[in-house]
Amino acid sequence: METYTLIVLTLAATIRVATPLLLAAIAGMFSERSGVVDLGLEGKMLGAAFAAAAGSAATGSAWVGLGSGIATAVLLALLFAYATVTQRGNQVVAAMAINIMVAGLGPTLALAWFNLGGQTPQLDGPGQRFTSLVWPWANTAAEYPLPGLLYAQLLSGHNLIVYVTVALVPLSAWVLFRTRFGLRLRAVGESPQAVDTAGISVTGLRYQAILISGVLCGVAGTYLSTAASAGFTRDMTAGKGYLALAALIFGKWKPYPTLFACLLFAFTDALASRLQGVSLPLVGVIPVQAILALPYVLTVLLLAGFVGKATAPAAIGLPYSKEK
Amino acid sequence: MSAPQKLPRWAELGLLPLINLAAALLLSGLVVKILGESPWAAFKLLASGAFGTQEGIGYTLYYATNFIFTGLGVAVAYHAGLFNIGCEGQAYIGGLGSGLIALWLGDRAPFFVVLPIAIVAGAAFGAAWALIPAWLQARRGSHIVITTIMFNFIAASLMTYLLVNVLIKPGQQSPESREFGPQAMLPAAHELFAKIGITFSPSPLNLAFAIALLASALVWVLVWRTRWGYALRVVGQNPSAAVYAGISPSRIIIQAMLLSGALAGGLGLNELLGSQHRILIDFPGGAGFVGIAVALMGRNHPIGILVSAVLFGALAQGGAQLAFDMPKINRDMVVVIQGLVILFCGALENVFRAPLALLFRAKGEK
Numbered sequence: 135m136e137t138y139t140l141i142v143l144t145l146a147a148t149i150r151v152a153t154p155l156l157l158a159a160i161a162g163m164f165s166e167r168s169g170v171v172d173l174g175l176e177g178k179m180l181g182a183a184f185a186a187a188a189g190s191a192a193t194g195s196a197w198v199g200l201g202s203g204i205a206t207a208v209l210l211a212l213l214f215a216y217a218t219v220t221q222r223g224n225q226v227v228a229a230m231a232i233n234i235m236v237a238g239l240g241p242t243l244a245l246a247w248f249n250l251g252g253q254t255p256q257l258d259g260p261g262q263r264f265t266s267l268v269w270p271w272a273n274t275a276a277e278y279p280l281p282g283l284l285y286a287q288l289l290s291g292h293n294l295i296v297y298v299t300v301a302l303v304p305l306s307a308w309v310l311f312r313t314r315f316g317l318r319l320r321a322v323g324e325s326p327q328a329v330d331t332a333g334i335s336v337t338g339l340r341y342q343a344i345l346i347s348g349v350l351c352g353v354a355g356t357y358l359s360t361a362a363s364a365g366f367t368r369d370m371t372a373g374k375g376y377l378a379l380a381a382l383i384f385g386k387w388k389p390y391p392t393l394f395a396c397l398l399f400a401f402t403d404a405l406a407s408r409l410q411g412v413s414l415p416l417v418g419v420i421p422v423q424a425i426l427a428l429p430y431v432l433t434v435l436l437l438a439g440f441v442g443k444a445t446a447p448a449a450i451g452l453p454y455s456k457e458k
Numbered sequence: 459m460s461a462p463q464k465l466p467r468w469a470e471l472g473l474l475p476l477i478n479l480a481a482a483l484l485l486s487g488l489v490v491k492i493l494g495e496s497p498w499a500a501f502k503l504l505a506s507g508a509f510g511t512q513e514g515i516g517y518t519l520y521y522a523t524n525f526i527f528t529g530l531g532v533a534v535a536y537h538a539g540l541f542n543i544g545c546e547g548q549a550y551i552g553g554l555g556s557g558l559i560a561l562w563l564g565d566r567a568p569f570f571v572v573l574p575i576a577i578v579a580g581a582a583f584g585a586a587w588a589l590i591p592a593w594l595q596a597r598r599g600s601h602i603v604i605t606t607i608m609f610n611f612i613a614a615s616l617m618t619y620l621l622v623n624v625l626i627k628p629g630q631q632s633p634e635s636r637e638f639g640p641q642a643m644l645p646a647a648h649e650l651f652a653k654i655g656i657t658f659s660p661s662p663l664n665l666a667f668a669i670a671l672l673a674s675a676l677v678w679v680l681v682w683r684t685r686w687g688y689a690l691r692v693v694g695q696n697p698s699a700a701v702y703a704g705i706s707p708s709r710i711i712i713q714a715m716l717l718s719g720a721l722a723g724g725l726g727l728n729e730l731l732g733s734q735h736r737i738l739i740d741f742p743g744g745a746g747f748v749g750i751a752v753a754l755m756g757r758n759h760p761i762g763i764l765v766s767a768v769l770f771g772a773l774a775q776g777g778a779q780l781a782f783d784m785p786k787i788n789r790d791m792v793v794v795i796q797g798l799v800i801l802f803c804g805a806l807e808n809v810f811r812a813p814l815a816l817l818f819r820a821k822g823e824k
Contacts, residue, residue, distance in 0.1 A: 437600035
């Protein structure tokens with residue numbers, strides 16, 4: 135019984151950790167499918183996390199926080215699109231620039247506006263955070279272990295953003311593989327010349343993809359600072375943007391495998407905190423660091439072609455120029 | 459629009475980086491203004507903090523030493539057409555190599571024996587950490603940007619494990635090794651100057667700065683004056699031409715990344731043997747990423763890298779002064795400036811190149 139409760143709680147923690155990863159990974163799926171390497175997930179998320187916490191702290195409304203989070207991530211996405219699509223600058227360099235700039239800008243603005251040493255104030259007022267939604271009868275159900283605890287902990291008890299994120303997986307699969315827009319988006323990532331010849335604007339499509347990525351990163355950042363925790367702290371994304379990118383690659387740029395990769399990576403995270411100092415039969419104590427490094431090792435193995443084969447969109451990373 | 463935008467050499471190497479830097483500083487000034495401080499006063503504080511005193515200059519050059527090593531690392535990979543984001547991890551693991559030698563030999567071998575072994579160990583560990591991403595890029599086509607990022611995280615996990623469980627000084631809370639023996643400490647600049655009768659204020663500036671200068675000279679000779687350097691640049695500019703010339707791109711890619719990792723590994727000499735005298739958590743402190751900015755601004759040339767490393771060293775040191783004197787600004791402002799410099803010198807360089815090229819062409823036609 136004890137073990138069963140532990141498993142359910144670990145799975146519930148997995149869902150909470152997976153949410154921002156999945157949002158960022160789907161964000162990356164749109165821009166990467168259009169042929170743009172999106173290393174800037176980290177920076178856009180971090181910027182949104184700051185803006186959301188600042189907005190919520192200033193107005194007392196988590197929804198204003200969400201709005202300012204999305205607006206900030208979209209602005210950063212626009213800057214990225216201008217540098218890489220319009221000016222045909224190096225995508226990796228532009229993204230690194232944005233990541234580094236945002237890492238400094240968040241704490242700088244936080245210090246100037248809130249004077250709390252680079253953080254935003256604790257969000258503890260009513261409505262300042264996206265709190266857990268408790269489904270009907272969840273508290274009663276929790277007393278009946280087998281179906282009840284699953285219902286209470288896994289289905290019920292998450293915040294709105296988690297449920298929206300779950301719905302985003304089939305939605306993005308539909309958009310990418312069942313709509314005209316999705317077909318064109320994938321085409322521009324494989325062969326921009328062909329799309330251009332068909333009279334469709336490569337620039338326009340890539341801008342749209344990068345903007346979608348901005349919106350989703352905005353939601354992901356808002357989740358980090360107003361749902362998963364109560365305010366913005368320095369470097370609070372802690373590499374989640376890169377981990378999301380790894381999950382996207384691990385999921386071979388496809389929605390459902392990416393969902394699986396995010397859950398797997400989040401599970402290692404939830405497991406690491408459970409297994410801290412616990413001695414297992416046969417293997418003994420596994421160092422936490424080894425479990426935490428697992429997603430990165432797995433991604434390297436996949437990229438090396440040792441665990442399946444990940445084929446990136448053909449035109450990824452190449453700026454498109456009509457004259458060439 | 460996409461007609462070859464050729465600039466005269468002096469404009470390409472001197473004027474364009476200056477304009478890009480000016481744009482980045484202008485925008486940084488705007489941020490300072492938004493924070494409610496005077497940009498001009500902030501700039502003066504920064505400059506006087508970095509160059510106003512002997513101690514300030516010492517700190518500036520001390521920070522610059524780290525950036526020279528990582529900047530050279532990024533640049534060498536760049537000449538082979540590779541974007542090495544992994545200098546942070548390579549510097550971390552490279553420093554482990556030097557640090558282990560320092561722990562082992564620091565109190566049982568003379569300095570002139572410890573130093574060369576520590577240099578070789580740092581380079582070897584840094585190179586080893588670059589080897590797997592390099593091999594994967596050359597032989598299996600895995601994208602080096604992604605694999606080096608992954609290796610940064612793996613390095614961080616590995617080092618945390620080693621420091622918390624293996625290297626930690628017994629009976630101590632913070633994850634740090636014991637102090638190195640006296641023979642593994644690089645002499646500080648003020649001590650060296652004192653020996654020849656010059657008084658210089660104490661600062662962490664140490665012998666590693668001279669090693670960094672030597673490394674820069676070595677990179678210049680290697681890249682521009684040897685057959686290997688020629689092959690390196692051919693692979694970077696046109697891999698298929700390299701194949702026709704009988705050069706193996708995959709071999710050059712692996713060699714370039716090994717050299718890149720070895721150079722980044724030099725950071726441990728300055729940071730650990732030169733200043734901290736022990737191995738500690740996260741000692742590269744982002745220098746691997748600053749190396750990207752330094753290499754971009756320095757146009758991947760050792761002289762350019764020296765100049766921009768000193769500039770970024772000045773930002774790091776002057777930023778501390780700025781945070782001290784202006785309560786509304788903290789050291790993170792320096793990170794903002796670094797990001798803006800990468801943006802303008804790297805991603806947005808075409809913004810100013812096109813009008814400049816037009817300007818020069820108009821002048822040429824007269």
